[in-house]
Amino acid sequence: MLFVISAPSGTGKTTIRREIERRCPSIRYSVSCTTRKPRTGEKDGVDYFFISREEFESRIAGGNFLEWASVFGNYYGTDRSYVEKLLGEGYDVILDIDVKGATQVRARKRDVVTIFILPPSMNVLKDRLAGRGTESEEALNRRLEEAKREILLAPWYDYVVVNDVLEEAVENILSIIRATKCRRENSRDVLNGFLKLLT
Amino acid sequence: MLFVISAPSGTGKTTIRREIERRCPSIRYSVSCTTRKPRTGEKDGVDYFFISREEFESRIAGGNFLEWASVFGNYYGTDRSYVEKLLGEGYDVILDIDVKGATQVRARKRDVVTIFILPPSMNVLKDRLAGRGTESEEALNRRLEEAKREILLAPWYDYVVVNDVLEEAVENILSIIRATKCRRENSRDVLNGFLKLLT
Secondary structure (H helix, E strand, C coil): CEEEEECCCCCCHHHHHHHHHHHCCCEEECCCEECCCCCCCCCECCCEEECCHHHHHHHHHCCCEEEEEEECCEEEEEEHHHHHHHHHCCCEEEEECCHHHHHHHHHHCCCCEEEEEECCCHHHHHHHHHHCCCCCHHHHHHHHHHHHHHHCCHHHCCEEEECCCHHHHHHHHHHHHHHHHHEHHHCHHHHHHHHHHHC | CEEEEECCCCCCHHHHHHHHHHHCCCEEECCCEECCCCCCCCCECCCEEECCHHHHHHHHHCCCEEEEEEECCEEEEEEHHHHHHHHHCCCEEEEECCHHHHHHHHHHCCCCEEEEEECCCHHHHHHHHHHCCCCCHHHHHHHHHHHHHHHCCHHHCCEEEECCCHHHHHHHHHHHHHHHHHEHHHCHHHHHHHHHHHC
16 A cells, blocks of 8 residues: 655654554565755665666656656655556555655545644644754755645645654554554455355 | 444454553544443443433433434433543544444444454354353343344444454454545545645
């Protein structure tokens, strides 16, 4: 099954991701493609698939992306056939993408399940963003405004998870994934097995 | 939140119930009302609420039951105000009722979430029913036919859980309950809190 998780900056998505990957080897976070240069320590196929502008644009033209965007002159996107391959191998796949990316995926994959991560409150979000201490006042405010814009779109998601206590948030996300697989419409094989015997 | 679990005879619902109650004190199985006499060891308010025919019929007339049925001359039913009281106290409430009862509850409570427990296969179901060894061939066949009729109605439920490995089935049910509480439409308070600050 395919899941989208969107989490504004400062809601703790990296920690959540690390915890989900540690606990559930049957869940895979999708690796995005990008045209930006690798930073020190970043590995191709792990942090991103690093590809050329030409390659990226030819994949856009071929309709090969589930979602893509151009940010500060670089492309970022999720390759459809890469995701299909993981799904085909039986993994549950999580796309860690923003609100605009989620909109594109919804249009292309009807059965995607979407999850929005909220901070416990706007004050906590501010503190978390400021706590990084690595950014100028201006950059911080830009992040905060961006987070506000995204939070206003949370009701477009199927599920809303508040990241107050990390362990609770992770448990809720894993529960959503488990529950989705038990939904009637995702249990056709099991049900059809009985139907064949009983009619 | 209110949940209905239906599980044909032989799918292990008593064991599942015991495990859920042990692990989650915030979840309460609803105690049914009945007009049948208590058996040895049965306690009023624990196994059933034992009430008189007159009382039961007056509650039917008053529309006080979320669901009720007459079985072998005795009434069984789920009292609406009792369930509302538990929900009001913040419990998640599970109604452990059959397919007909579930149909009645769906009509009366729009937001109920329904779960059907399946055996791993019809053969396992047969073995489990026979394994009790307490019943005549005829009684056993009656139970099996009844189970088949119920299983054919499984697709009317929101979720389907196969009880193959007990621990997995329990985990799936608990996940469905957790996930339901994260659904957008059940997160209005959280979302409205942000909306007030952001608009």
